[in-house]
Amino acid sequence: MDRLISRTVQKHRPLSVHFDLTYRCNERCVHCYLDHDDHGEMTTAECLAVLEELAHAGTLFLTFSGGEIFLRPDLYEILAAARRLHFDINLKTNALLVTRERAARLREFRVRRVQISVYSDIPEVHDAITKVPGSLQRTLAAIPLLIEQGLQVKLACPLMQENLMAYRGVMALAEKLRVPYVLDLTITPMMDGSETSLAHRVSVSSLLPVLQDPALHACKPQPDSHLSSAPKAIPAVAGSAVSSGIESSAYEDLPCSAGHNSCYISPYGDVFPCVQLPQAAGNLRHKRFAEIWYHAPRLERLRAIRESHLPICSRCEIRSYCERCPGLALMEGGDLLGAYERACDLAEQKARLAGLADPVSALHQERAASSQTTTGNKIAALVTDFSPD
Amino acid sequence: MSTAPSVLWQKNPALAWREIDEETVIISPNDSVMHELNDTGSFLWKNIDGKKSAAELAELLVASYEVTPDIALSDTQSLLEEMSSRKLVVPVPATGGELR
Numbered sequence: 332m333d334r335l336i337s338r339t340v341q342k343h344r345p346l347s348v349h350f351d352l353t354y355r356c357n358e359r360c361v362h363c364y365l366d367h368d369d370h371g372e373m374t375t376a377e378c379l380a381v382l383e384e385l386a387h388a389g390t391l392f393l394t395f396s397g398g399e400i401f402l403r404p405d406l407y408e409i410l411a412a413a414r415r416l417h418f419d420i421n422l423k424t425n426a427l428l429v430t431r432e433r434a435a436r437l438r439e440f441r442v443r444r445v446q447i448s449v450y451s452d453i454p455e456v457h458d459a460i461t462k463v464p465g466s467l468q469r470t471l472a473a474i475p476l477l478i479e480q481g482l483q484v485k486l487a488c489p490l491m492q493e494n495l496m497a498y499r500g501v502m503a504l505a506e507k508l509r510v511p512y513v514l515d516l517t518i519t520p521m522m523d524g525s526e527t528s529l530a531h532r533v534s535v536s537s538l539l540p541v542l543q544d545p546a547l548h549a550c551k552p553q554p555d556s557h558l559s560s561a562p563k564a565i566p567a568v569a570g571s572a573v574s575s576g577i578e579s580s581a582y583e584d585l586p587c588s589a590g591h592n593s594c595y596i597s598p599y600g601d602v603f604p605c606v607q608l609p610q611a612a613g614n615l616r617h618k619r620f621a622e623i624w625y626h627a628p629r630l631e632r633l634r635a636i637r638e639s640h641l642p643i644c645s646r647c648e649i650r651s652y653c654e655r656c657p658g659l660a661l662m663e664g665g666d667l668l669g670a671y672e673r674a675c676d677l678a679e680q681k682a683r684l685a686g687l688a689d690p691v692s693a694l695h696q697e698r699a700a701s702s703q704t705t706t707g708n709k710i711a712a713l714v715t716d717f718s719p720d
Numbered sequence: 721m722s723t724a725p726s727v728l729w730q731k732n733p734a735l736a737w738r739e740i741d742e743e744t745v746i747i748s749p750n751d752s753v754m755h756e757l758n759d760t761g762s763f764l765w766k767n768i769d770g771k772k773s774a775a776e777l778a779e780l781l782v783a784s785y786e787v788t789p790d791i792a793l794s795d796t797q798s799l800l801e802e803m804s805s806r807k808l809v810v811p812v813p814a815t816g817g818e819l820r
Contacts, residue, residue: 342741
């Protein structure tokens with residue numbers, strides 16, 4: 332996998348694409364960052380044309396998400412086209428509209444994985460987040476239908492104030508269903524930049540019980556990998572396990588994969604480096620994908636950024652504990668290259684849990700130094716003011 | 721699994737795959753395992769269409785690469801065997817029907 336990542340990053344091939352087919356949704360999750368009104372979604376023909384372009388550009392891993400994808404009446408047409416073009420198809424859904432018949436159709440289209448949002452195993456907690464009474468029951472009823480079809484199901488549980496301590500229940504649920512799960516500590520600002528969704532975010536100190544939970548560390552997936560070696564004129568196939576698609580140490584000197592070998596496409600045809608980096612590089616209604624991907628100035632600038640260019644984070648002593656996201660750095664700190672409070676607080680907490688004594692991020696060190704300097708200057712000014720001529 | 725020169729081969733239709741810069745990446749959806757083919761492996765993969773046998777694929781290889789017919793056939797059969805063991809390719813049923 333690392334080799335694939337390295338060569339796609341090096342040559343800027345869009346290996347992995349997240350394509351939101353709609354922002355419309357049949358749930359109204361309190362933490363959601365989307366505007367659910369339809370402002371002119373791409374038509375079926377436009378979506379199919381995009382898929383053709385992505386296949387041509389080298390995309391293999393394709394995630395369809397939303398909004399709720401089953402609200403697209405042409406979903407099967409889009410999936411059929413994706414299958415014809417040999418994409419590795421992954422879906423994100425709340426599964427409210429999944430029936431036995433629909434699950435069977437997904438199998439026909441060779442969907443590999445379906446990620447389903449579950450906020451709690453307690454209906455009152457889950458439904459209060461989705462604002463749809465009975466939604467947990469409906470979501471849970473759909474999961475066996477998907478599993479029956481041989482589809483891989485994964486539970487996704489963003490943690491927020493409303494469900495912080497429900498994660499153990501979600502873990503137990505996943506264990507009972509024998510499916511993997513992911514807990515997500517990220518609650519992002521709205522796509523329009525407003526911060527209403529952040530009111531649901533849990534403070535870093537409140538996350539401590541989660542970060543400390545040994546059960547979570549014991550459950551990290553360990554993909555097995557093997558390589559065959561057959562020194563012949565035609566070397567044999569090499570195989571390795573695929574997890575989420577693009578996690579790799581091959582990104583070592585890059586802030587992340589966004590714009591290097593992955594991108595995000597909105598229902599309106601905007602191409603972004605990532606769903607969390609709301610700087611559109613171009614629109615597919617006006618330009619072809621390849622033209623945007625290879626020539627958009629925004630993507631070119633993004634690709635030039637290396638970890639060493641980050642003015643504060645590059646000299647941070649606890650950088651290895653940090654999960655800094657360039658998009659969140661932009662949205663929360665106003666600077667794509669900058670440090671932001673949340674990441675620094677989390678990194679300090681993780682470093683502390685790892686046994687470091689009093690870890691301080693570079694951002695906080697700088698602030699402390701600056702504050703001392705400011706205080707020192709004030710005193711100096713006072714001294715000057717009151718010193719005799 | 722027979723890789724006799726006369727057996728016709730087709731790609732397993734369940735697979736996801738993409739040729740990226742002359743190398744092919746294949747994902748088997750059932751076990752989420754990724755397989756990679758180099759340029760010659762990719763060349764053969766592109767030509768596996770349900771209508772060609774190992775012998776015919778080897779002929780194409782000889783025409784495009786500097787390799788003797790014997791080595792081309794032997795390597796093609798080895799690759800088909802390995803791909804078959806990983807369920808990446810399947811022999812075309814004798815009736816000529818396609819695998820669904």
